[in-house]
Amino acid sequence: MKKLCTTELLSEKRVRSLRPVREEEVGKLMKLIGGEAGGGGAVNLSRLLFAVSNMITSRTAFGTIRELEGSFLPGIIDEHVSRKRRRRETEDHDMAEGAEEDDNDDDDLVDVLLASTNNHVEVKAVILVSDSSPIAVEWTMSELMKNPEKMEKVQREVRHFFDKRGEGAVVDEALLNELKYLKSVVKETFRLHPPAALSLPREGPETVVVNGYQIPSRTRVIVNYWAIGRDPSHWTQPNQFIPERFLDTCIDYRGFDFQLLPFGSGRRVCPGMNYGTAVVYSLLANLLYRFNWELPNQIKPQDLDMSENFGGAISRKKNLYLIPIPYHAP
Numbered sequence: 001m002k003k004l005c006t007t008e009l010l011s012e013k014r015v016r017s018l019r020p021v022r023e024e025e026v027g028k029l030m031k032l033i034g035g036e037a038g039g040g041g042a043v044n045l046s047r048l049l050f051a052v053s054n055m056i057t058s059r060t061a062f063g064t065i066r067e068l069e070g071s072f073l074p075g076i077i078d079e080h081v082s083r084k085r086r087r088r089e090t091e092d093h094d095m096a097e098g099a100e101e102d103d104n105d106d107d108d109l110v111d112v113l114l115a116s117t118n119n120h121v122e123v124k125a126v127i128l129v130s131d132s133s134p135i136a137v138e139w140t141m142s143e144l145m146k147n148p149e150k151m152e153k154v155q156r157e158v159r160h161f162f163d164k165r166g167e168g169a170v171v172d173e174a175l176l177n178e179l180k181y182l183k184s185v186v187k188e189t190f191r192l193h194p195p196a197a198l199s200l201p202r203e204g205p206e207t208v209v210v211n212g213y214q215i216p217s218r219t220r221v222i223v224n225y226w227a228i229g230r231d232p233s234h235w236t237q238p239n240q241f242i243p244e245r246f247l248d249t250c251i252d253y254r255g256f257d258f259q260l261l262p263f264g265s266g267r268r269v270c271p272g273m274n275y276g277t278a279v280v281y282s283l284l285a286n287l288l289y290r291f292n293w294e295l296p297n298q299i300k301p302q303d304l305d306m307s308e309n310f311g312g313a314i315s316r317k318k319n320l321y322l323i324p325i326p327y328h329a330p
C-alpha cells in the first residue's frame, strides 16, 4: 500500500501536476525580494526560503491556502490529520455499506502518509521535517557566494536559458539536460551538505556480513550519508566545492550510485525526492536568474560562516543574509 501510494502520489506525474502551486509561490517570493532590492539592504534569505517552502507544503499537503503565520503549521496539521483520519475511518465503514465516496475532498499528501501509517504523531512529524528543500537551497547559495567564479558560471547558464525561453519558462527534469551546470551545482551541494545527514534507523531480520563485519540480526543500523559524500576513497578534494566533477559522469543522487546518497537508497529511499528536487530547482533557477547577490558588511567570500546546525536535519547554523541586486535581461 505504501509503495503504491508513494510511487503514485509523489510520482513525477503528481509532482508535475503540483507545478502551478510551486510556480505561483516562487513567483511571489521573487516579487517580495524584488521589492526589497534596490534599497541596497540585505534580506534574510534563510527565513524567506523556509517561509515559501512552508507555503508550498501547506498548499500541496492540505490542498488549500493557509495563512502564513509563525507557528501556523503544527496546529493546522493536527486539525487536518484528525479530519482525514476520521474521514478514512467513516469512509471505510460507509463503503462497506455501499455509500459513495465524497469527491469534494481530494487526496492530498496527508492521505498518502496515512496510507502508510495511522500514527498521528508520525504523520505530523513527516510533514514538519520532511521538507529539506529550503536547506538545500540555503547551502547552494552559500557555496556559490563562497565561490564567486562558480556563481558567475551558473548564472551565465541560467540566464542564457531564460533569455532564450522567456522569464516564465519552467525548469523541470526534462529541461535540466540544458542546465547541466546547475544540475552539477545541486549534486555537489547534496554531496557536501546532505540535509538529512543520517538514514532512518533500520534493523535486519537476519545476521549478515558486510565488508567483513558481521552484523547480528536486530542490530540497529544507521547509515552516515554525510560521511559517504566526503569519503576521500571516493572523492578527490572531498571538502572542496567543485561542481565540475559531475559534468562528465552519470553519477546521480537518485540512490543508484552509492557514493552519493542524499535521499538514501533501496526500499527506504526518500519518497519525496521528485517533489523536493522540483522545489529546489524552481527556487534556485529563479534566485539565480533574477538577482545578482552580494554579501553584506563587506564580508569576503572566503570568510562566510559555514557552521552547521546539527538537529534532525543539518541546516546552516546562522541565517544567510544577502543583498539582492535585480538583473535586467539585455
Ligand code: HEM
Pocket (backbone or CB within 6 Å): 010, 109, 126, 130, 131, 132, 133, 136, 194, 195, 196, 198, 199, 200, 201, 225, 261, 262, 263, 264, 265, 267, 268, 269, 270, 271, 272, 273, 275, 276, 277, 280
Ligand atoms: C531536498 C529534500 C529532501 C531530502 C534531501 C530528503 C532526504 C531523505 C532521506 C536521506 C531519507 C532517509 C532515507 C533512509 O533512511 O535511508 C528520507 C526519508 C523520507 N522522506 Fe525525504 N527528503 C527530502 C524531501 C522530502 C519530501 C518533500 C517529503 C514528503 C513530501 C519526504 C518524505 C520522506 C519520507 C516519508 C521518508 C521516510 C521513508 C521511509 O522510511 O520509508 N522527503 N528523506
